[in-house]
Amino acid sequence: MAVEQDVRHCTRCGAPVAAGEGPRAVPTCTACGHRHFRDPKVGVGAVVRDAEGRLLLVRRGVPPARGLWALPAGYVDAGEDPREAAAREVLEETGLVVRCGAVVDVYPGGGGASFFLAFEAALVGGVLAAADDALDAAFFPLDALPEIGFASTQDVVARLRADGRA
Ligand SMILES: [Zn+2]
Known part of the structure; x- marks a missing residue:
């Protein structure tokens, strides 16, 4: 970075x-x-769910929102495809391999980025293990989430809950 x-x-x-x-x-x-x-500075993150519909979150090891939970996320490097950047961050922080798809939304900056793109992402493989900037990484049911650090992650959660009720 x-x-x-x-x-x-x-x-x-x-x-x-x-x-x-x-x-x-x-x-x-x-x-x-x-x-x-x-x-x-462009931030990207991934919305990854397991077979039970639980959401992948990481506990942040760096400010801002250190110690709180958020989507696995990071910055796009110069010349890097944003979807590949989001997948790279998921791999670095959680050990999981994902393939990023549609944009969920574009959010104002909050984690040090000028703006933040959240992508839907399909779980392809890997073994869950927190690393890099993440203190912990886990899948959570939408009705039993830990303390969320960013408005963008909270918005994603609200959308997933609304989809679940639809
Ligand atoms: Zn000059």
Whole structure:
């Protein structure tokens, strides 16, 4: 995962860069006026259910929401397919192999990402074992969930419960 580093000196002329104000400010060179656009950080996660309909969640080992539960998720690397990124994160955090399909929804940032895409994902194989950024990983029945850390995961749960009643 790349660490965010604000540009302090112009990549064109080396002069100091003015940061500007507000979350959408574009840092601008004080000498040549070159604007240093920042790329959004894209978060992706997977909605994985087992044969009993239980939902795969991971207990987060890193802030924000450390110690709380959420969809297995992470950042898309440059040049990486978002579905493959989500599947990679599931494998890294839970040991499970999934194939990502339709987008459930696109959410505003909350876990450090600029925005977050949740994908439906089919369980293909692997052996469940928490690793990487996850303290724990488990399947939960929708009526017996642990404490959820993110609004996006809560929304996914609400949708699954609504589907179950439909
Ligand atoms: Zn410059």
